[in-house]
Amino acid sequence: MKIDFFSKRFLITGASSGMGAHIALTLNTLGAEIIAIARDEQKLLKQKSFAKNKDLFHILQKDISEINSLDKWALEITKQYGSFDGAVLSAGIQQIAPISSVLSVESAIPLFNTNYFGNLQIIKGLIDRRAKSNKNASFVFLSSNSSVKAQKGLTNYAATKGAINTAIKSIALEIAPLSYRINAISPGFVMTEMIEDWSKVYDSTYIENIKKEYPLGIGKVEDITPLICFLLSEYSHWITGQNIVIDGGASL
Template sequence: MIFKENIFHDYIFLVTGASSGIGAHVALTLNKLGAKIIAIGRDENKLLAQKEQAKNSDDFITISKDLSNFENLDKWTLELAKEYGGFNGAVLAAGIVKPLGINSLYYIHNAKEIFNINYFGNLQILKGLIDRRAKCKEDASFVWISSTASKNPGKGLSSYGASKAAIDTTIKSIALEIAPKYRINSILPGFVNTPMIQNEIFDNSFFTRSYPLGIGNVENISPLICFLLSSGSSWITGQEFIIDGGGESL
């Protein structure tokens, strides 16, 4: 790890999608670096398994929540912020991918399901956090996990790519609204070896052909998230950061 031990001592971060994949890894990493984590995910058992791995398990609080029911998530998040005394930032990593072509009878239903979690659910969490009553700390930083699919979605990924493109557009506008008090950026990973990707059918030759450095791992993503949450990135906001093993250079 490239960061000083306990660099996030006395910090508190909220992480969505913390039961697996990028969200789980960054939650454990931030906890290892001294932060108190409010880990939110759909699967309570997986969250508890992450808690067992945490270096400071007393500072790894798990909450089971389905972000697809997003209507009142902003109010729920506001109450959460009041309970824990204000956050230093958040990682919005909750997301699903369900490849489906436009000719499918279920295309619109599938698109709504993807947007409800990837975009609206996380957006409502963010809305609650930046409410002045949430009293997030000065220079709080928010990192929203997008995807290179927002630029080049590929076959069957139109809805997924659109949900991620919405993130990239949104952070640019919100960055202007919340500056100079808060910052927000998005990270666009290429295909990363996570349960979300493993659960779908992709041709392995695609990864070999598309990524000069091979398919990524969650360990490749967390360091940049930690940097963007730290004071070292205090002059960075409204930006998209691509991490894809050189795929965009092809």
């Protein structure tokens, strides 16, 4: 089985770092035209410098936590670039705190706006009939194994990911008549730039302890991207509405 994405066009949120950046660059290497979206334009430019097909790697600076009219903005993108073959909704932020300090609407809103509502608005724009997304378009939403495996301090974060897992089931039924598909993947602990940025939390002791929970070891972005490519490809044309856990056995 060989997967290529020549003449395909995908939108990627959270494309400036981590899994979003890796999937954007991988899809571009496989021939796809990429619309890479993130808050930090400089980081997006850095990722574009790594792209194999730079002419097919477009960047758009946008904070998707600003959810008002985001669906209309996504629809306008389709008018500028043309029909899409799918999207990877990977933009997300994390919050680690005990329930005693996070149980408030104010602390939950930023997470839900970025992890859930913002990405959902992007999907809404792309599945709009006026967007004319291509037949068999596939959408992949990044969830987390924290939605299926209990972990301390992740009350709000896990809730946003649980919302994704349930929402895609309803969305899958609604978009099936259009020949569109949507699935989620739930990665476990993956070493990314975000982990390095949170070094005070994810110190060497934490990393050594968490390794004990992963039978196959801690993950890398390279462990996640192949599954996303498969879900975007024609080989997964009979898979929709599913949440697929990929965590090296940590949730067993």
